[in-house]
Amino acid sequence: MTITSPGPTHSAEEIVPVLKAHGLKATPQRLAVHQAMISLGHASADQVADFINRNNSTKITTASIYNVLYQFCELGIYAPRHSGNNKMYFDVNTCPHIHLYDKENDSYMDVMDEELISFIDEHLRKKRIKGYKFEGFELNIVARQRKKKVQ
Numbered sequence: 810m811t812i813t814s815p816g817p818t819h820s821a822e823e824i825v826p827v828l829k830a831h832g833l834k835a836t837p838q839r840l841a842v843h844q845a846m847i848s849l850g851h852a853s854a855d856q857v858a859d860f861i862n863r864n865n866s867t868k869i870t871t872a873s874i875y876n877v878l879y880q881f882c883e884l885g886i887y888a889p890r891h892s893g894n895n896k897m898y899f900d901v902n903t904c905p906h907i908h909l910y911d912k913e914n915d916s917y918m919d920v921m922d923e924e925l926i927s928f929i930d931e932h933l934r935k936k937r938i939k940g941y942k943f944e945g946f947e948l949n950i951v952a953r954q955r956k957k958k959v960q
Contacts, residue, residue, distance in 0.1 A: 819886050831884055841867040842877040846901050851917035853896050907948045
């Protein structure tokens with residue numbers, strides 16, 4: 810398994826035509842949220858708000874940030890991620906991948922393991938859950954960093 814950051818599905822330049830294609834304006838607030846998400850990769854609305862307040866002159870409320878994040882999820886620009894601390898996180902990488910959730914630092918990292926993803930996907934597609942149709946899966950590996958040995 811390789812811990813990596815494959816990058817956002819939509820770059821800062823690509824987001825404007827995507828928004829226009831869905832009948833949305835590329836407002837300074839939406840662009841600021843997207844720029845924050847590109848920089849952060851995985852983030853909660855509070856983390857996005859902190860980033861925008863530190864790095865951008867755009868004024869936006871946390872409630873508006875939540876609205877933009879959820880709107881972008883509905884458009885497939887971001888994917889929602891549930892954390893171990895009951896906080897909603899958002900992910901700019903929507904391609905199939907696994908997450909390593911660091912409990913101590915409350916952070917996500919992308920893990921790319923195409924063989925494991927393919928195995929789980931094929932296995933689950935063969936299974937039947939009465940009354941449901943398989944659409945996909947999310948896999949979070951929960952871990953904590955090893956303590957370095959003191960010599």
